[in-house]
Amino acid sequence: MSNDNAAPSSSSAAANGSADSAAPRRNSKRPKYSKFTQQELPACKPILTPGWVISAFLLVSVIFVPIGVASLFASRDVVEVVDRYETACIPAQNRTNKVAYIQSSANKICVRTLTVPKRMKAPIYIYYELDNFYQNHRRYVKSRNDMQLRSNSSQDDTSNCKPEDLIxxxxxxxxxxxxxxxxxxxxxxSRGNESLNVNKKDISWKSDRDHKFGDNVFPKNFQSGGLKGGGSLNESKPRAGGSHCVDENCSSTNFQKVVWEDRGGSQQR
Incomplete structure (x- = not known):
């Protein structure tokens, strides 16, 4: 009984083996071998001996140390005076609610005395800097209309300007x-009794004044709502002025506006 059963089993195994050998093989996805695909191309592999390393560092030092020394002495000649007045210019009784004081009608003139430690060479630049004022918020960045800023014919185009679009x-x-x-x-x-004039003309880029911002765009209905967000603009003066703008027919505040909208919350004058 055992021999009779073994023979069919053996023939069945042979049949399966022949069927497997006759089946088509699957195509391999292995890429064709080449030195390029296998990253085996000849390459320079220098041996970094101590002599080579020391020589390289000495060469870099000879080139960059004099540049660093010159930059250090140049930076020491820069005279900068920084004065933070956001707390000092608010009366002590109002410092617990600064926003209410700022939005009130109280007199907000503040006199600060700055001491310059070294002589400043002309020209002297004046900046204001804002901390914790982030102008990269998506809704804030999109809240403007470039076509309205470029042409007087598009002054009624207020798309993307919400919530400050209409009044x-x-x-x-x-x-x-x-x-x-x-x-x-x-x-x-002022210095003593002498007033010092600050030139605010041409603080914006010429390309912005001549191309990006139109010289025939006049402010209208600006800061006319119940809550003022910032400074006002002279509605009789063009916003950018163009290359032909001179002091008597252009507003320095409008120039500041161009810089504010194009550069963010930091200005140079």
């Missing part, structure tokens, strides 16, 4: 949160 159904020019939040602190400088 009583009339377009705000310039519209948007960026324009609405114009930094509105003003400064005047």
């Amino acid at each position: 009583n159904g009339t377009a705000i020019v310039p519209c948007g949160l960026i324009a609405w939040s114009l930094f509105n602190d003003t400064y005047s400088f």
